[in-house]
Amino acid sequence: MSPAEEEVTGIHCRLDELLAERGMTLTRLSELVGVSVVNLSVLKNDRARAIRYSTLSAICRALDCEVGDLLVRTD
Numbered sequence: 001m002s003p004a005e006e007e008v009t010g011i012h013c014r015l016d017e018l019l020a021e022r023g024m025t026l027t028r029l030s031e032l033v034g035v036s037v038v039n040l041s042v043l044k045n046d047r048a049r050a051i052r053y054s055t056l057s058a059i060c061r062a063l064d065c066e067v068g069d070l071l072v073r074t075d
Contacts (some may be wrong), residue, residue, distance in 0.1 A: 010075035015044040018063050018070060033058040 006062055025042065029061065030037045035055055042048050 010073055012072050012074045013043050013046055014070055029062055032062040
């Protein structure tokens with residue numbers, strides 16, 4: 001990995017926890033929001049460098065949560 005890819009953003013995505021709390025799979029979320037499982041996995045594993053507002057909104061709608069429930073600061 002290049003240094004840019006290893007850069008820590010100080011943001012943690014709680015997608016795994018929210019899916020578990022709701023008994024939902026990544027595959028089901030992918031179907032609901034129209035985003036590939038691969039892209040959701042990148043987000044879930046804190047490897048995403050950006051996220052579209054429309055995607056963020058769709059995820060929050062599907063999980064019935066707020067943005068602050070999904071993304072939290074770690075620094």
